[in-house]
Amino acid sequence: MKNQNISPEVKHLVLIGGGHSHLFVLKQLGMNPVPGLRTTLISRDINTPYSGSLPGHISGLYEYDDIHIDLRPLAQFAGVSLIQEQISDIDLSTKTIRCNNRPDIEFDFISLNIGSRPDAVKIPGAAEHAIGIKPIDKFLQEWNRISTDAISRIESRSDYSMLIVGGGPASVEFALAAQQKIHKELKIKKYQDSPFRIRIVSADSKLLSTHNSRVQEYIAAELSRRAIEVKLNFRVEKFEAGTAISENESRMDADSMIFATGASIPEWPANCGLDMSDDGFIKVNDFLQSTSHEFVFAAGDAATIHKEPRPKSGVYAVRQGKPLAENLIRYATSKKLKPFTPQKHALALINMGNKTAIASRNKLFFQGRSAWHLKDSIDSRFLKNFSQFPEMNSVLNVAEGLMDKESKDELQQHAMRCAGCGAKVSGSILDETLDLLPKTDSADILSSGSRIEDAAVISLEKNRVLLQSVDQIKAFINDPWLFARIATNHCLSDIYAMGAEAHSALAVVGVPLASKKLIRSQLSELMLGCAEALKENECSLIGGHSSETSELQFGLSVNGFAEKDGLLSKEGMNIGDVLILTKALGTGTLFAADMRYKAKHVWINNALEQMLISNRLSSQCFVQHKATSCTDVTGFGLAGHLFEMLETRSIEVEMNLSEIPALSGALDTLQQGIISSLHKDNSVLARDIYNSEAFLKDPKFDLLFDPQTSGGLLASVPIEEAENCLKKLHSLGLADATIIGRVSKVNAALPAIILR
């Protein structure tokens, strides 16, 4: 019997939190995928900070990107769906994660690596009057504000005082780094009598109480040398505006107050019913598995290993990564779990803010530049390990000799097929095929001429017409709910391009083979996404069809009704009209980069936000402002769709290349040569751009051929309407809407784009 290689998804692992331990799980899944295991990562932060390098960033040594791991490329490498959400409720009885901004997520087993926050959050007044050092991203925003304020106050000859609550390494490192930064900015040379005053208060009788005495002595001396005051045995009981108040009512005033006290976790894991350890963290056994729920794993600061508790530090979270990954895979594949015993002592490298560090482990102590170099190299190696991945290769499975070298090179170049609109059949193949077909000459089909409109138009009684369109795309992100919302907008766009309203739609859904439970959850996520987007567009879902496909797909056949006279079409541009494009370009190259783990989260997030914008309001705006023609920019790129409009009456347009709006990151990825599958076919049109040669090196030139998924509308508008039309589009949230050119000639020898 012949074997067929299929890999249906049958179990769902959800990782909650993008902490240090989960980084290893993701890397492991990328290096050694587990066929049949679907994995989702849900994290509050997608740019996950590496706290060990935070003081270096505060002091100005490292840039923001140097201390963050972008979870997007890592998740792509791991083949893991990525969802940005803050979870605060899990129904362990039904194995369902309750989400705030999207449908709930079902799982078979989960792992929690959600980190910790300083326990001072519980002190009255902390939320209003002080700032926690974690979550780090929130803290960094506050630090920017504080440092700017401190600098401007000192520049205008006032003093500035900062109070840091907590006696551990995080407090000390932050104090030294903050001082370094402000002194450097203001060129303050002496520590004594500095106008930037720092005080550390701690409830303990010593700083760094878990470290050896030589470390403690060195730190105490160094803080004193740098005029950083330390007040011990001061337990803050309350924060008021500008004051920390101790248990015996002593007050400590400051312009800003920061707390970096011992770790704690929020109450929701306990409220969900998970066993908690005496110190208030998720209680796990030596398999890193919850002692109350065998399908829940936990690691890092948020967990305490029942028989082997350790201080809350990144080193232990890192060390738990590999055993956690191994046990999650063993659990998934019904293998015996392996016990893990954390090391007794960990090496701590404390950054002294001036390119020196202290090394501390049990009784070991050394300090100086060598310790700092050691820290710098360990930290940068760690960050690199989760930010650089092997190149992705696609293998062409075609028997040797079946094709010539040219065809092989051609196919190999684009063997990694894009999804979304980057996976459309090329325009030239489509045209050739359509030419083979018999023409319809029914009088009531108004769109049957040589010109292809965005939707078919069927005449009804009087002036009324029915519009019909169909579109279907392959999932370009592995989040069915988000994909369906975007795909729905994409499919509705053909109706809006014609200036009509969508009335109803039928869905065509393709879901890959999986266990019944996973098919049900994928299908429900898809359809809930579709329903949500249709509701926003006041369009009803009236039917559909589903089938099993090799990849997730979604499409809609859409009906719209309109008055025939009110329709927009691709024909109709007049001399002097201006061209307005409503959305920035670049989705093709960005998602091609995403597939290759080369796109930043911020780029993709920004592109997704734009793709979620329906073209409905832009369409209404164009109708209101007397647009003379309109289309939507999708798979054939701006140039391809514009040429479709120009061909109708041999029109010439002048287009200002520098004005064409680009999505953030799109020019970077194009410059790296990352293009989507359809780009090359689209770019054949470059030869028809009148003066293309002068612009070939301009990265924006390539953008003209980039296939768009859920792209914007392109319309020509009479010049006298242009300014108001653009203002209106901006007010509707289409911040990137731009005038990109104007119509210079109608009935020219050939249709042409002239670049300026």
Ligand SMILES: Cc1cc2nc3c(=O)[nH]c(=O)nc-3n(C[C@H](O)[C@H](O)[C@H](O)COP(=O)(O)OP(=O)(O)OC[C@H]3O[C@@H](n4cnc5c(N)ncnc54)[C@H](O)[C@@H]3O)c2cc1C
């Ligand atoms: C200034 C400073 C310096 C430090 N320096 C060091 C050092 O040099 N060495 C060291 O070993 N330790 C250091 N630490 C301690 C270290 O930060 C922690 O021990 C470590 O970050 C814990 O890692 P983790 O994997 O448990 O979680 P984290 O790295 O904190 O990650 C938690 C993740 O969970 C996500 N998350 C949280 N809650 C939710 C939720 N409800 N839903 C979804 N996602 C969620 C977050 O977005 C984040 O991605 C330092 C701490 C600070 C504050």
